[in-house]
Every structure is written in structure tokens, then in C-alpha cells.
Amino acid sequence: MSTTYQESPSRVLMKGNEAFAESAIRGGCRYYFGYPITPQNEIPEYMSRELPKNGGHFIQAESEISAINMAYGAGAAGGRVFISSSSPGIALMQEGMSFACCAEVPMVILTVCRCGPGIGGIQPGQADYFQATRGGGNGDYKIPVFAPSSIQEGSDLVFEAMELADKWRNPIIIFTDGLLGQMMEPVTLPEHIDVASSKDIRKSKAWALTGYGADDSSRNTITSLRLQPEVLEKHVHHLFDKYTEIEKTLTRAETIGIEDCDVVLVAYGIVARITKEAIEMLARDGIKAGLIRPISLWPFPHSVFDKISNKAKAVISTELSMGQMIEDVRLAVANRLPVRLLSRTGGMIPTSLEIAERTKKILATM
Amino acid sequence: MLKPIFEYTKGMLRVETNFCPGCTHGISHRLITETLDEMGKLGEAIGCGPIGCAVMAHKFMNVDMCECAHGRAPAVASGVKRVHPDNLVFTYQGDGDLASIGTAEIIHAAARGECFSTFFVNNAIYGMTGGQMAPTTLPGQRSTTSQTGRDTGKSGFPIRVCELLSTLDGAVYVERVALNSPAGVAKAKKAVRRAFDVQEKKLGFSFVEFVSACPTNWGLSPVAAVDFIKEKMLPYYPPGVFKSPQ
Ligand SMILES: Cc1ncc(C[n+]2csc(CCOP(=O)(O)OP(=O)(O)O)c2C)c(N)n1
Numbered sequence: 001m002s003t004t005y006q007e008s009p010s011r012v013l014m015k016g017n018e019a020f021a022e023s024a025i026r027g028g029c030r031y032y033f034g035y036p037i038t039p040q041n042e043i044p045e046y047m048s049r050e051l052p053k054n055g056g057h058f059i060q061a062e063s064e065i066s067a068i069n070m071a072y073g074a075g076a077a078g079g080r081v082f083i084s085s086s087s088p089g090i091a092l093m094q095e096g097m098s099f100a101c102c103a104e105v106p107m108v109i110l111t112v113c114r115c116g117p118g119i120g121g122i123q124p125g126q127a128d129y130f131q132a133t134r135g136g137g138n139g140d141y142k143i144p145v146f147a148p149s150s151i152q153e154g155s156d157l158v159f160e161a162m163e164l165a166d167k168w169r170n171p172i173i174i175f176t177d178g179l180l181g182q183m184m185e186p187v188t189l190p191e192h193i194d195v196a197s198s199k200d201i202r203k204s205k206a207w208a209l210t211g212y213g214a215d216d217s218s219r220n221t222i223t224s225l226r227l228q229p230e231v232l233e234k235h236v237h238h239l240f241d242k243y244t245e246i247e248k249t250l251t252r253a254e255t256i257g258i259e260d261c262d263v264v265l266v267a268y269g270i271v272a273r274i275t276k277e278a279i280e281m282l283a284r285d286g287i288k289a290g291l292i293r294p295i296s297l298w299p300f301p302h303s304v305f306d307k308i309s310n311k312a313k314a315v316i317s318t319e320l321s322m323g324q325m326i327e328d329v330r331l332a333v334a335n336r337l338p339v340r341l342l343s344r345t346g347g348m349i350p351t352s353l354e355i356a357e358r359t360k361k362i363l364a365t366m
Numbered sequence: 367m368l369k370p371i372f373e374y375t376k377g378m379l380r381v382e383t384n385f386c387p388g389c390t391h392g393i394s395h396r397l398i399t400e401t402l403d404e405m406g407k408l409g410e411a412i413g414c415g416p417i418g419c420a421v422m423a424h425k426f427m428n429v430d431m432c433e434c435a436h437g438r439a440p441a442v443a444s445g446v447k448r449v450h451p452d453n454l455v456f457t458y459q460g461d462g463d464l465a466s467i468g469t470a471e472i473i474h475a476a477a478r479g480e481c482f483s484t485f486f487v488n489n490a491i492y493g494m495t496g497g498q499m500a501p502t503t504l505p506g507q508r509s510t511t512s513q514t515g516r517d518t519g520k521s522g523f524p525i526r527v528c529e530l531l532s533t534l535d536g537a538v539y540v541e542r543v544a545l546n547s548p549a550g551v552a553k554a555k556k557a558v559r560r561a562f563d564v565q566e567k568k569l570g571f572s573f574v575e576f577v578s579a580c581p582t583n584w585g586l587s588p589v590a591a592v593d594f595i596k597e598k599m600l601p602y603y604p605p606g607v608f609k610s611p612q
Contacts, residue, residue, distance in 0.1 A: 031448055057448040061441070062474035069438035069471070073414065073445025076432050081445075099435045198450050209430040209446060211410040211453045216376075221424040222432035 010189040016151045017042035017084075017181040019189070020110055020174070022050070023155040024082035027162030028195045029108070030056035031081045033070035035063055035089060038122045039178035040112035043084045055195075064089040068096030068109075075105040076222045078201035078208030080162055084110035086178075087128050088119060091136060097171055098137025101239065102224040104207075106165035108158065109143075110174045112181040115320075115347045123347025124178035126269060129324035132175050133298040140236050142243045144250050145173040145297040147268045151185040153295075159190045166205070168246060175297060177320070179270045179349070246299065253301035258290035258308050263363055265342075265355070266292045266329050267318040275318055277352035282359060289359060297325070305332035313366040316359060318342040320349065338366065375400040377408055379428050384419070388581035388588025390545040391420050394458070394487055397551070399427050401558045402454065411454045412446050414439040418460035419493040437468020440475035443482045454562055455482040462492045465501040465525050472531070479536030479570040483561040486527060486573065489580040490599060497583030501525045504602055509583070524602060528575050532608040538570035540608040544577040546595035550605070560610075569611050577603050 014022070021043045024032075032051055034044035048058045061067035064085050071081045085093060090111050100107060111132060115125030132145045146161065148154035154176055161172040196203065202210050202218075212219045226232035254272075256279065258264050267275040272293040282289045290308070294301050308315065315337050317326035323341045330339050340362050344350045350358075374380075377399025385391045402408045413431035415423040416439055424431035434442040439457035447455045464472050464486050472484065491509055492498040499509040499516060502524050506515040516524075531537045539561055543554035554576060561572035577599050581591035 031445065033445065059444060059448070059478070062470050065438065066441040066444075066471055066474065069435060069441035070445035070448075072434070072438075073432075073442035073447075074449050075445070076442070077412065077446040077449035079445075079449035095435055096438075103433070198452075201449070209412045209432055210450060211412055211430055213409045216409065216428055219428065220430045223424065224433050224435075225421055 010191070011186060012189065013184055014151065014187050015042055015182065015184050016154060016176065017112065018046050019151050019155045019187045020158045020176070021046040022189055023158040024108065024162060025050060025054050025056065026190045026192045027159040028080040028193050029082035029162060030054065030195055031071070031074040031079045032056070033059045033061045033067040033083055035061050035067050035085065037086045037089045039114055039181050040084050040086050040110070042181070043110065064092040065096065068093040071107045072096060072100050072105050075100065075107045076103070076209050078205040078210060080166070080195065081107040082110070082158070082162065083107060084112065086112045087114045087116050087125070087131070090128065090131060094136035095138070097135065097143060098139050098141055099224050100171050101141035101143065102139065103222050104169040105222065106169050107171050108161045108165050108174065109171055110158065110176065113175065113177040115345065121347045122178065124270065124320065124349060125345065125347060126177060126271065126320035127322070127324065127345060129297065129319070129321055132173050141239065142246070142298060143171050143173050144246055144299070145175050146252070146295060147175045147297050148180065149269050149272045149293065151180065151183070151187045154180060155187050155189060164250070168242060170242070175269065177270055250296055251299040251301050252295035253304045254291070254293040254295060255304055255307070256291040257288065258292060258304070261288040261290035261309050261312050263287070263359060264290045264292060264308050264312055264315045265318050265359065266294070266315060266325065268294045268297065268325065271318055271320060274350065274352050275355055278355035278359065281352060281356040285360070287360065287363070294325070300328040300332065302332040308337065312337060314338045314340055314362060316340045316342050316362060318355060321345055375403045377403040377428050379426055381425060383426055384422055386582040388579055388591050389419070390489070390576065390578040391487060393545050393551060394485060394576050394578065395423060395426055397555045397558050398456065398458070398485055399429065401555060401562060402429065405562060407454050407562070411456065412450060414443045414446065414455070414457045416459040416463040418463050420458055420460065420487065421494070423458055437463050437466070438471055439463070440468065440471040440480070440484065444475055444478070444480050447480060447482050451481070454565060457482065457484045459484065459486055460493065461486070461488045461490065461500045461502040465527050473534070476531045476534045476537040476571045476573065479538070481565055481568045481570065483565050483572040483574070485558070486575040487578045488527070488575050488603065489578040491580050491583045493580050493583055504598055507598070526603060528573070528608045531573055536571050537573060537609060538611045539564040539572040541573070542575040542577065542603060542605045542608070544595055544600055544605050545579065546577070546592045553605070564611060575603070577605065
């Protein structure tokens with residue numbers, strides 16, 4: 001993590017959603033557009049109160065469709081934009097995400113995952129892994145997705161993502177769940193960055209819609225339509241060249257003990273924290289379990305799976321869904337080892353004891 | 367020395383448009399950009415275009431401009447205007463874009479009193495997709511999805527957008543003009559200017575509806591299309607100022 005803050009004045013006890021919102025502001029967000037949905041309502045509430053104090057703007061949009069299109073407008077105009085929603089709301093935003101990727105408009109999208117399908121329930125879930133990493137929008141596009149497992153990490157990632165979105169001219173998703181959003185933890189907040197005034201936007205974003213002023217040779221347009229196949233193919237290749245660079249620089253994972261272990265548990269977000277406890281329990285019973293915690297869900301950290309010990313008997317994808325990340329795990333393991341699923345869904349959350357016991361059961365069948 | 371009495375506006379770029387003969391999109395484009403030119407504001411304008419026949423407006427209008435997803439231009443413009451409150455921001459939208467898929471966006475932008483201007487091209491049909499029934503298609507009017515004429519018993523009644531928006535306090539200037547005659551075009555230009563003036567003064571939301579022609583999808587010659595506006599459209603969509611600031 002490249003952030004430079006450390007010391008105490010900014011260390012506070014905060015609810016996840018509020019810490020993420022505050023970190024977005026500190027990372028330069030001056031525009032937030034949102035529609036109420038549980039479990040992320042603290043974010044629009046916080047932004048409506050705090051953004052104006054920081055010279056920013058809040059709009060309560062009429063829908064998530066409008067919210068992401070407001071974000072597209074503010075992003076195209078060169079503003080730093082952060083938006084948030086939860087599962088069904090993110091579904092409505094996905095046409096907008098595809099559009100923003102094609103038009104290369106930056107924005108940061110926080111998804112506080114609840115459970116589905118349909119209106120589902122409001123308890124924490126991870127069943128939107130496909131929604132985030134595969135996209136529900138149309139066409140060939142990719143969005144980097146980061147999944148924090150603590151409020152501190154989420155706060156750091158939101159702050160960093162504000163910069164990354166501008167750097168890559170692409171949306172960035174921070175994927176959390178209702179548990180991380182709702183719980184409280186101590187967090188050290190980043191320092192505020194300086195934000196360009198509207199008049200100065202073109203100095204750092206030569207492509208933005210600001211009005212060209214006196215010289216129409218610097219006229220800017222931001223477009224998604226490309227009717228000639230050869231032109232569109234070239235543009236999609238340009239996007240994918242960018243995604244290839246992103247894969248090289250933004251792939252991230254935490255690993256524990258995977259070079260010497262009997263089994264590897266793969267878990268992300270809040271589940272990784274529960275899994276760490278399960279690994280300690282297993283160790284007390286003489287079972288060496290390793291952990292792979294993908295921090296970037298796309299790009300998925302495939303190469304760390306090459307380091308898994310040869311004596312490991314299985315790789316277990318531990319997730320709050322019916323087996324979504326497991327598809328990436330299978331691709332990464334590439335038939336070297338058996339891959340099994342350890343899942344709860346519908347808002348049910350396994351205890352560390354449950355994960356340890358089910359891991360033992362899986363090992364017993366190997 | 368010869369003094370020019372009429373010049374091509376700097377507001378329109380010198381490229382061929384994609385519009386059909388008799389289509390009035392070109393007139394509306396020009397009215398907007400010529401007005402901005404006369405105000406000396408081309409360099410301060412930011413346009414938000416539609417999905418529809420005018421999707422390539424940014425190739426013709428000499429202003430900073432973006433495409434917007436179908437119907438979402440009012441949301442996009444709301445975002446743009448937050449970043450650049452002193453620029454002249456406008457949306458340009460067809461009737462499928464504005465009065466069907468984007469109904470929520472236009473109503474709420476007007477209700478919020480967004481300080482941008484919307485130019486609404488009502489040609490009573492979906493042009494770009496090939497002549498399907500629009501929310502503005504007249505009772506009895508034929509389209510490719512109402513082949514024996516719009517049956518109001520089955521598909522309801524056309525929406526009068528100016529009348530609808532006039533009920534909202536945030537909409538401060540609402541006018542409907544018709545592009546079927548030189549006098550109508552002259553009036554339309556005044557309306558465009560008025561909308562931008564209202565926006566400059568930050569009085570609230572400004573809206574101009576252009577009753578427009580689509581000869582290709584109406585199956586009429588350009589001349590017959592002009593008559594269709596006068597005889598069929600204007601009785602249903604009466605021109606006039608629906609709301610105006612004091
Ligand atoms: C989400 C979505 N649905 C449908 C379309 C297809 N589509 C393109 S243009 C258009 C209608 C345009 O009609 P209108 O707004 O009346 O403008 P006109 O072409 O007549 O100027 C439609 C439905 C689309 N691009 N996106």
C-alpha cells in the first residue's frame with residue numbers, strides 16, 4: 001500500500017461504511033450520487049452531510065440507473081466521483097459501468113454485498129462475485145475489483161482507488177459485504193489530498209469535458225458508439241492493452257503457509273478473517289492449513305496458486321455463495337489438486353469452528 | 367468593401383451529417399449552436415447527447431460533448447453541472463430517449479430544478495431504430511409496431527411532455543415550438559436563447575420542445591411531412607410558452 005499516513009490523530013473508531021465514505025472524500029471525491037439501499041445507507045447519509053463541508057456535491061438520485069449516469073457525467077467533466085450501492089442496485093448500474101469502461105470515464109464504485117437472488121435478503125453475502133468480476137453489463141470490458149477484509153484495508157483501498165480510477169481512466173470496484181459495512185473497528189484515516197478546482201481540471205485531465213474556452217482545436221468529446229467494426233475492434237484492443245497492464249500491476253493476494261501445508265483454504269473479504277481463526281484451530285489439531293486471500297478479485301491472483309505445496313491434498317474455496325470464486329480457483333489450480341467448496345449462503349455466516357470442522361471432513365474424503 | 371450579411375455559424379462543424387432529407391434534427395442542431403455562437407459561449411458549453419438519430423451530434427456541434435446511455439442525458443448533465451456550475455450545459459434528446467426510457471431522469475432533473483437546458487426533439491416516432499411507435503406517436507398514426515395505426519385502447523395515449531413538466535416547480539422555463547415554417551424556426555431560435563439565458567441566471571430548469579419531422583419513418587415526402595406537423599401534430603402538441611420566469 002502506497003499511502004503515507006500513520007500516526008494517531010486520524011485513528012478513530014468507525015463504522016465500515018462511514019470510514020469508506022470518509023476515505024473517499026480524503027482521496028479527493030467531491031461528487032457522490034446515491035439511492036438508498038440496505039446495508040449501505042450510512043454512505044449516502046454521510047456524504048449528504050460531509051461532502052458539502054468539503055466543497056463537494058451530493059445528489060440523492062431517483063434510481064441507481066440515474067446515480068451511475070450522474071457519476072458518468074461528473075467523471076466525464078473531470079470530477080472525482082465515488083458511488084456506492086448494494087446487490088440489486090449494482091445490477092441496475094451495470095449498463096452504466098459498461099458505458100463508462102468503453103468511454104474511459106473514471107469512477108470508484110463501492111459494492112456492499114447483501115444476498116440474493118432477487119430482492120433476496122439484507123444480510124451479508126458474497127453471491128455478487130460474478131456480478132463484480134464478470135460484469136452484468138454488455139460487451140468486452142473489465143473492472144478491477146478489490147475485496148478488503150478489514151475496515152482499515154477497505155479505507156486504504158478506497159483512498160487508493162480514487163487515484164487508480166483516474167490513472168487508468170476506468171471504473172474501480174471495491175467489493176465489501178454487509179458485515180464489513182456495518183461493523184465498527186479502529187481505523188487510521190488517510191490525509192486529505194489536494195483537489196483541482198473546476199477551472200484547473202484540464203491541466204491534469206486534458207481529455208475532460210470542461211468547455212474548450214477560446215481554442216476549439218482542443219475540443220473534447222467522450223463517446224461510446226463506434227459503428228465501424230474495424231474502429232470498434234481497435235478500440236476494444238486498446239482497452240484490453242490497458243487491462244493487460246492492470247493485470248501486471250494490480251494483482252494482489254495475501255498468503256499464509258501455502259508452501260508447507262496439508263490443505264489450502266481460499267477466502268476473501270470478511271470470510272478470510274474467519275478462515276484465519278479456523279486455520280489456527282486446525283493447527284491445534286495438528287492439521288497444517290494454508291490461506292490464499294485474493295485481494296484483487298479481478299485480476300485474480302492465479303500465479304500464487306503455483307506456490308502451493310505438493311503435499312497439499314485439496315484446495316477449498318470458502319465463500320458466502322454457492323460456488324462463484326471457485327471457478328477462478330479451479331482455473332488457477334489447473335487440475336493439479338482437487339478443489340472443493342465450503343459455502344454458506346442466504347446471509348448465513350460460518351463460524352471459525354464450522355470452517356475447521358468442515359475442512360477436516362473434506363480432508364477425510366481425500 | 368463587401369460586408370457579409372449571413373455566415374455559416376462556427377457552432378456547426380463542416381462535416382456531412384447523417385440526417386435524411388427533410389429531417390429537422392439539422393435545424394435544431396444549428397439553432398442551438400448558432401445561439402451559443404452569438405452568445406460567445408461555444409467554448410463554455412458542454413453538451414450531453416442522446417441515443418437516437420442524434421447520437422452523433424458531437425460530430426456536428428462545435429462544443430465539448432459526450433454521448434449518454436439511452437435516456438440518461440439528464441442524469442449525466444446533472445453530474446456535469448455539479449463539476450462546472452458556470453458552464454452552459456445542455457441535453458439534446460429524442461422522444462423515445464426522453465419520454466420513454468428516460469422518463470424518470472427528465473422528470474427528476476426538472477423537479478430538482480437542475481440549471482441546465484434540455485432540447486427535446488418530438489418527431490412522434492423512433493427514428494434510429496426504424497420507425498417504431500414512440501410515447502409521442504399520435505392516436506391512429508402508423509408505425510412499424512402499430513401497423514394499422516396507434517390504437518389507444520391497446521397502447522394508450524401520447525405523452526405531452528411540456529404540459530407534464532410544467533407542473534413541477536423546478537422547471538422554470540418550458541416552451542414548445544414547431545419547426546415546420548420559417549416563422550416557427552425563428553420562434554424556436556428565440557426559445558433556445560431564452561433557455562440559455564434562464565440557465566445563465568441560474569433560475570432553474572429550462573426546456574424547449576421542437577415539434578419535428580421524420581419524413582423517412584412517417585413514409586412521407588419532406589414537403590408532406592411539413593404539412594403533417596401542421597395538420598396532425600400541432601393540434602395535439604400546441605406550441606406555446608407553458609412556463610416562464612417573471
Ligand atoms: C438500452 C437501450 N435500449 C434500446 C436501444 C435502441 N435504440 C437506439 S435509438 C432508439 C430510439 C431512438 O428514438 P428517439 O429517441 O425517438 O430519437 P430519434 O432517433 O427519433 O431521433 C432505441 C430504442 C438502445 N440503444 N439502448
